Amino acid sequence: LFRSLGVAGQLARPCRERTADFMEWMxxxxxxxxxxxxxxxxRWLRGKSIEPGELMNSLLLPGAKHLNLDVQRVAVRCLGLYGLLERKPSEEVINQLVLSFVKGPSLVSLLACxxxxxxxxWHGPQEVDRVIGQDVFSQVQDSRVDLTADFFHENCDANLGVLDLLFAGLGSGVLFKTMDPDxxxxxxxxxxxxxxKILL
Structure with missing residues (x-):
């Protein structure tokens, strides 16, 4: 694990400096x-070449917003894993996963979901909803997901949560317009x- 951490630190340098190409990011x-x-x-990251906060802010979040879709896909998967190691969910991770779910291409959306x-x-719906920035839902309304005006009217006053948004993805009124049917x-x-799984 520690040897891999040293390798990760070396590989991360060009990504942090924004000089990395697609393969270096991957x-x-x-x-x-x-x-x-x-x-x-x-705990194993504390005091090492890459601290958890730096890992998120310098690599995972920029990777999730990268122009290359494969880099986005791998970064979004890593964000999900990162969130499982947090004692409490962080606003940055949840917001980016919500935006990737709603705005990302199909494979990115699937991994964000x-x-x-x-x-x-892992954390519970209340903990996740407690940290989410409500401005993220205003960005959702401008996305490729066809969320009906009624959906937002009915839910905005009731503090729309992540579970509500995911549930809306199952409904016939919310369709991913740029995806093919498959x-x-x-x-x-x-x-x-x-x-x-949640219901079990």
Whole structure:
């Protein structure tokens, strides 16, 4: 694990300095994904070359907004793993996953959906909704997701939450306009599976 951390630190340098190309981003995020997958907490990162906050702000969030869709996909997956290691969910992670779910291409949206469901199950819906910035929902309204005006009218006063947004993704009034039907069904299948886990 510590050897991998040293490798990750070297790979992260060009990404942090914004000189990395697509392959350098992919290699860096692949190693970070393995580290996050095999970790039980952030204790092993404290005092090392990459602190948890820097990992999120310098690598994962910029990666989730990268122009390359493969970099976005891997970074969003890492954000979901990062959120599972947090003692309390952070606003930055939840907001980015919501935006990636709503605005991202199908594979990114699918991974963001899975990440949000995992975090809802791990931290609980109340904890997740407590940290979410309400301005993120104003960005959602301008997205490619066809959220009806009625949906926002009915839910804005009642403090719209992440669970509400994911549930809306299952409804017929909320369609991912840029996805082909198969991609749309993949996201809906992930949502259905996620809600089944939550209900069990």
């Amino acid at each position: 290699h860096c995020l692949a190693v970070i994904g393995l580290l996050l997958e095999n970790s039980k907490s952030f 899975e990440g949000l469901i995992d975090l809802l199950m 991609e749309n069904e993949s996201v809906k299948a992930a949502l259905g599976e996620g809600f089944a």
